[in-house]
Every structure is written in structure tokens, then in C-alpha cells.
Amino acid sequence: MAGTLTDEIRVWLDGTGIIDDEHASKSERVIRPFSEYEDIFFGTKNDKLVIIQSTYALNELLHGYGINEKIRSQFVGTCLLALKNGLVYQGLTTKQICAGIEGILTNLLDKDLNKANKLVVLKSKVIDSQDVRDLKDKEFQHLLNDINEHILPYINDKTTMGQDLLNLFFTTFNKYVGKADKNQAFTPDHIVHFMCKAIGVNRYSVVLDPCCGSGAFLVRAMTEAMDDCDTEEQRDNVKKKQIFGIEYEETAFGLATTNMLIHSDGNSNIVQGNCFNVESYIDAGVNVVLMNPPYNAQRKHCDPEYVKTWKAKTKEDPSKGFHYVYEIAERVKTGRLAVLLPMQCAIGYDAEIKSFKRKMLEKHTLDAVFSFPPDMFHPGANSNACCMVFNLGTRHENASIKETFFGYFKDDGFIKKKNLGRIERTDEKGRGVWNAIEIEWLNLYSKRITKSGFAVTKEVTANDEWLAEAYMETDYSNLNQESFQNILNQYLGYLISTGRRK
Structure with missing residues (x-):
């Protein structure tokens, strides 16, 4: 810019045409090739509203053609991926289209060390699915045409927004998977985004999700890290060497593979297996862990050594997922870890859970706990979850900051809508409210601000409750009958979920 005295680069990319401090892109530090600017301003335009409407319409179409809810996300993701890579489908039979999709997947996974395993999963779960094979030629063509013309x-x-829309499109169908399985807890994308921001994912982060599910944390972490890069070489390094995922369940493993491929990562380090046995990520220098472990895992999914300590009649993980956190922290050793766990783990009345709270604090620091909305996983799992953030390697008693931050982040600006799950509220100007809420949450946490009704800091031990609710002063100015009833409902739900009331 003329008249400036430094070599600082300032770029405006938001499309408003307004040149001021508010609209400047803070993540732009170097001048890109002009072909990229041409694509941003004259290429495909992102349209979130159209994507939301078209996704809902596509789901109705899939329902009408008999594609089961359980495979919809995988099927749609695979179709989108194939179309992005030049799938020819007009005038072809269902069998020919499936062969074309398989060929594209084979090429995309060409340099992947887990190519054979991934192809078997994607083929068995999608291409060879009876629902897909039963599609009439015209029906398959119609579905592909719908994605090609309306998505x-x-x-x-x-663009970053385009990556976000790809994620929105793909993960929307996970809601329908969750609807069919109340034990599925797919983390909403805006919560994933907040956790990545809170834990500080950047271009140097080497990220692991040991229970990666559909790959939501990995995709978001990859996007955040790449946004922080200055060169194409750095971005390529993030994709190839800094994102690691492990998933035990075959269907979810297929989802994660497709999800990463959709986001142009053809050589992702995602493996299928038990996270207690797969340790290839250790030599990679993992320094960030993002995870949402199963809360009611069966014996075969848990650490074999831990299972040996269970009582004979115990069928599900008595630690409610906490032992996953401890074992992964033992292997990673240093860095930061953010995990979603049920509220029972933060309260810790159960002796088994309290034991893991104690073991974590003996080796690591509890930096923060965020209480999240009780219906966060709707329409899937009914779990009431919180996010714990640990600084690995520093014993809690030796931490330089003695007090843990507790955030009461129950209102994320999303509401339940029939057939759509939880959707973002809008303000009087029609703008989504989440962005402002996220900024406030991050500001409270980064500055460790105490705010009535929102946040508090407190020095805690393993014997204490790790929840904001236990330490906050109530803001009575905002209380009304509806608020009171909501709290009663939440408390009753907690009593039922913990078996204290039947």
C-alpha cells in the first residue's frame, strides 16, 4: 500500500470491497500466485444457503430411492469425490458408474500405504452395497446430476469457506447416521472448530485423533494448520506428515477416508485398528491430540491391560472413555490434548473415574474444562458432554498457572429443528450468531477472564468437580421461568443418565 513504512502485506479477501482494518484478512502474510486470486474473485462462488437447501433436498431424494440412512454419508461423499475427479455417468448403467467410481478411488489412493485396506472398505460399504446396486440406471444418474448441478x-x-462448506455438506449426512444409532456421537463442526482454536492448532502442529470417527477433527485441524502456512511446501507437509488418525470401526474408517479425500488429502495417515496397539504416530512427533472417545466401549474396544482389571460381569468401559485419554497421554507425553467426555468424568463420584482423574493430574495439567450444550450431539447420542484441555508432561501441582479455567458454554447459538438437527440461530440482520459466540468463548479462555454466568477460574484437585457449574456465581438478572425449568430438566436428565433415578 502506498504511504506505508513497512514491508507488511495486507490483503482483503472477504468479497465486500471494503478496505479497512475490520475487513482485512489477518491470515494472509505473503502474496499468493495471481492465479489463486483470480480463482477467489472470478471462480466458483461459495453459497452456504444453497448448500443447506440442496443438501436437505438431496437427502429426501436418497430416502425416496431407498438409500439407507446408515450408508448415506459414505455414499454421498464417495459420489461427490468421484464427480470432483471427472466421473462420467450420463447414459451409463449403474454397474458402469460403480466401475468408474472404483477406478477413481484407485487412482486417488495410488500412493497410500493403506490403499488395499481402504479400497476394500469403500467398495464393500458403498459400491457393493445392495442399496446402491439396486439403484436403477436413471435413478443413479439423477442423484449424480443433482450433486453436480446443485452442490x-x-x-x-x-478457499477456506469452500472447505467449510464441503465439511458441512458431508457431515450433515452424519446426522442421519447418528439418528439411527443413539451411541454415535459425531462432534458438530462448530464445536470442532472451537476446540482447534482453543488448543492452538497451527502450521507446526502434528495432530492425532486416536478415535477419529468420520475424521471431523482431522479435517478441521488440517484446514487450520494449512491456513497458517505461508508456502505451498508447508501446506503439502501438513497434509502428508502432520495429520494422523486411528479408527477401529470399519464404517467410520471408511467415512474418515472419504472425508480426507474430499478435502484433497489423498495420502492421509489414517489407519484402521485399535489405538492401544497402533503406535506409528509416536515417531512422527505428535504434539496435539484432539479426540472424542467412545463413552460406553465394549471390552474388545478397550485397552487389553485395563480390561483385565474389570469385574467379571462388567461389559462396558467403567471409566466412560477416560482410560483412552490416559493411555494416549502416556504415549504422546508432551503437547496439548483436548477431549470430549461425558459430564460424569468431570464430576467423578465413581471410584474408577476418580482414579483416572488422579492419574492424569499426577503427570499432566488440567488447563481448562468447557461445559457444552446438553443436546450437542442431537439427533445422535444423548450424552451431556464437556471438553477437557490438558497440558501434557507438566504435573498439575507444578503448573505455572495454578488455577484451571472453567467455561459455562451451554449456549452455542444453535437450536433444534425438525428433520434438520441443530441449526444456527440468526440475528435481526439474518447473520449467524455462532461467530460472535465463539469469539467471546475464546477471549474468555485465552485471557482467563472471570465472568458471571460464563466463566470462572479455580484451583482444583482430583477430588473436586471439574465443572464451571460447581464454582460459578449465578447471574440472577437473567433468570426467568423458562431458565428455571431448563435447569430442572437438565438435572433430571443427569440423574436418569447416571442411574440415580429410574
Whole structure:
């Protein structure tokens, strides 16, 4: 810019045409090739509203053609991926289209060390699925045409917003998977985004999700890390060497593979297996862990050594997922770890859970706990979850900051809507409210601000409750009958979920 005295680069990319401090892109530090600017301003335009409407319409179409809810996300993701890579489908039979999709997947996974395993999963779960094989030729063509005309033209995947829209499109169908399985807890994308921001994912982060499910944490962490890069070489390094995922369940493993491929990561380090046996990530220098472990895992999914300590009649993980956290922390050793766990783990009345709280604090620091909305996983799992953030390697008693931050982040600006799950509220100007809420949450946490009704800091031990609710002063100015009833409902739900009331 003329008249400036430094070599600082300032870029405006939001499309408003307004040149001021508020609208400047803070993540732009170097001048990109002009072909990228051309694509941003004259290429495909992102349109979130169209994507939301088209996704809902596509789901109705899939329902009408008999594609089961359990495979919809995987099927749609695979179709989108194939279309992005030049799938020919007009005038072809269902069998020919499936062969074309398989060929594209084979090429995309060409350099992947787990190619054979991933192809078997994607083929068995999608291409060879009876629901897909039963599609009439015209029906399959109609579905692909719908994605090609009403989804792809409104997503510019070379932009951050475009990557977000790809994620929105793909993960929306996970809601329907969750609807069919109340034990599935797919983490909402905005919560994933907040956790990545809170834990400080950047270009140097080497990220692990040991229970990666559909790959939501990995995709978001990859996007955040790449946004922080200055060169194409750095971005390529993030994709190839800094994102690691492990998933035991075959269907979820297929989802994660497709999800990463959709986001242009063809050589992702995602493996299928038990996170207690797969340790290839250790030599990679993992320094960030993001995870949402199963809360009611069966014996075969848990650490074999831990299972040996269970009583004979115990069928599900008595630690409610906490032992996953402890074992992964033992292997990673240093860095930061953010995990979603049920509220029971923070309260810790159960002796088994209290034992893991104690063991974690003996080796690591509890930096923060965020209480999240009780219906966060709707329409899937009914779990009431919180997020714990640990600084690994520093014993809690030796931490330089003695007090843990507790955030009461129950209102994320999302509401339940029939057939749509939880959707973002809008303000009087029609703008989504989540962005402002996220900024406030991050500001409270980063500055460790105490705010009535929102946040408090407290020095705690393993014997204490790790929840904001236990230490906050109540803001009575905002209390009304509806608020009172909501608290009663939440408390009753907690009593029922913990077996204290039947």
C-alpha cells in the first residue's frame, strides 16, 4: 500500500470491497500466485444457503430411492469425490458408474500405504452395497446430476469457506447416521472448530485423533494448520506428515477416508485398528491430540491391560472413555490434548473415574474444562458432554498457572429443528450468531477472564468437580421461568443418565 513504512502485506479477501482494518484478512502474510486470486474473485462462488437447501433436498431424494440412512454419508461423499475427479455417468448403467467410481478411488489412493485396506472398505460399504446396486440406471444418474448441478457449483474448495462448506455438506449426512444409532456421537463442526482454536492448532502442529470417527477433527485441524502456512511446501507437509488418525470401526474408517479425500488429502495417515496397539504416530512427533472417545466401549474396544482389571460381569468401559485419554497421554507425553467426555468424568463420584482423574493430574495439567450444550450431539447420542484441555508432561501441582479455567458454554447459538438437527440461530440482520459466540468463548479462555454466568477460574484437585457449574456465581438478572425449568430438566436428565433415578 502506498504511504506505508513497512514491508507488511495486507490483503482483503472477504468479497465486500471494503478496505479497512475490520475487513482485512489477518491470515494472509505473503502474496499468493495471481492465479489463486483470480480463482477467489472470478471462480466458483461459495453459497452456504444453497448448500443447506440442496443438501436437505438431496437427502429426501436418497430416502425416496431407498438409500439407507446408515450408508448415506459414505455414499454421498464417495459420489461427490468421484464427480470432483471427472466421473462420467450420463447414459451409463449403474454397474458402469460403480466401475468408474472404483477406478477413481484407485487412482486417488495410488500412493497410500493403506490403499488395499481402504479400497476394500469403500467398495464393500458403498459400491457393493445392495442399496446402491439396486439403484436403477436413471435413478443413479439423477442423484449424480443433482450433486453436480446443485452442490458442486456452489463450493469453491480452494478457499477456506469452500472447505467449510464441503465439511458441512458431508457431515450433515452424519446426522442421519447418528439418528439411527443413539451411541454415535459425531462432534458438530462448530464445536470442532472451537476446540482447534482453543488448543492452538497451527502450521507446526502434528495432530492425532486416536478415535477419529468420520475424521471431523482431522479435517478441521488440517484446514487450520494449512491456513497458517505461508508456502505451498508447508501446506503439502501438513497434509502428508502432520495429520494422523486411528479408527477401529470399519464404517467410520471408511467415512474418515472419504472425508480426507474430499478435502484433497489423498495420502492421509489414517489407519484402521485399535489405538492401544497402533503406535506409528509416536515417531512422527505428535504434539496435539484432539479426540472424542467412545463413552460406553465394549471390552474388545478397550485397552487389553485395563480390561483385565474389570469385574467379571462388567461389559462396558467403567471409566466412560477416560482410560483412552490416559493411555494416549502416556504415549504422546508432551503437547496439548483436548477431549470430549461425558459430564460424569468431570464430576467423578465413581471410584474408577476418580482414579483416572488422579492419574492424569499426577503427570499432566488440567488447563481448562468447557461445559457444552446438553443436546450437542442431537439427533445422535444423548450424552451431556464437556471438553477437557490438558497440558501434557507438566504435573498439575507444578503448573505455572495454578488455577484451571472453567467455561459455562451451554449456549452455542444453535437450536433444534425438525428433520434438520441443530441449526444456527440468526440475528435481526439474518447473520449467524455462532461467530460472535465463539469469539467471546475464546477471549474468555485465552485471557482467563472471570465472568458471571460464563466463566470462572479455580484451583482444583482430583477430588473436586471439574465443572464451571460447581464454582460459578449465578447471574440472577437473567433468570426467568423458562431458565428455571431448563435447569430442572437438565438435572433430571443427569440423574436418569447416571442411574440415580429410574
